[in-house]
Amino acid sequence: MTFSWHRVGAIVKKELKDYRRNRFVVILTMTVLPLVFVLLPVIQLFTIRVSEISSSKLDTRIGISLLYMLIVPAIIPSALSAYSVIGEREQGTLEPLLTTPIRSEELLVGKALAVSIPTLVVAYAIYGIFLIAVGAFANPALQVVVFGQAHLLVELLFIPLLAGWSIWVGIAISTRSADVRVAQQLSVFASLAPLIIVALLALNVIKPTLVLTLLLAAGLLVLDSVGWRLVALMFDRERLIVGEPR
Numbered sequence: 001m002t003f004s005w006h007r008v009g010a011i012v013k014k015e016l017k018d019y020r021r022n023r024f025v026v027i028l029t030m031t032v033l034p035l036v037f038v039l040l041p042v043i044q045l046f047t048i049r050v051s052e053i054s055s056s057k058l059d060t061r062i063g064i065s066l067l068y069m070l071i072v073p074a075i076i077p078s079a080l081s082a083y084s085v086i087g088e089r090e091q092g093t094l095e096p097l098l099t100t101p102i103r104s105e106e107l108l109v110g111k112a113l114a115v116s117i118p119t120l121v122v123a124y125a126i127y128g129i130f131l132i133a134v135g136a137f138a139n140p141a142l143q144v145v146v147f148g149q150a151h152l153l154v155e156l157l158f159i160p161l162l163a164g165w166s167i168w169v170g171i172a173i174s175t176r177s178a179d180v181r182v183a184q185q186l187s188v189f190a191s192l193a194p195l196i197i198v199a200l201l202a203l204n205v206i207k208p209t210l211v212l213t214l215l216l217a218a219g220l221l222v223l224d225s226v227g228w229r230l231v232a233l234m235f236d237r238e239r240l241i242v243g244e245p246r
Helices: 003-022 023-046 056-082 086-091 092-096 105-137 140-146 149-178 180-189 193-202 209-234 237-242
Strands: none
Touching: 003 023, 003 105, 023 056, 023 105, 023 149, 056 105, 056 140, 056 180, 056 193, 086 092, 086 149, 086 180, 086 209, 092 237, 105 140, 105 149, 105 209, 149 180, 149 209, 180 193, 193 209
């Protein structure tokens, strides 16, 4: 049976409908967390007194503000993807789904896309609101740093890459877990690993040159690309239907 994007699309539609019926997803993941992570950097940035700090410290303070928005594509997909398999098992919908004529790769790609679509919409919307607020109200000295090539490149490149890492790690943990809360906790913790390197770039601990940023992004892209293949190998349909968590 060849890979079918039609079957992938059916999984995506199903997952998005499930998210809309889940209060945790709608209220906390898609509303409260994005609101917090757009207010915190705006407040922190607008309370900076440019005349009182050096240019290096100014860049670091702005890096901290921008780092808040990179937490969103790490945390939101990790919580959603960790629920993707174990959540279906708890609802009793996993076994009927696994008995359908759909390939494991199609199922996993569909679930991953269903997580990535709302994640990227929310993450880029937050970043867009932040840039609009800075452009309209911030001190010109702050605008120069925020709209600098280094910070823009880090944000635009690593938002989808961090989301991809979190999604595949979350799904992998979800296939092996027996409890939703444990899966989500482990997934959130594991999703923070690449964020450490991105934080070093955002805070200028590692100088975010164009070449270095692109190399790190390419490395994370390779991990994301290989991730779904590895998760597909881990995805044991028979074990999941029988109900053995490990």
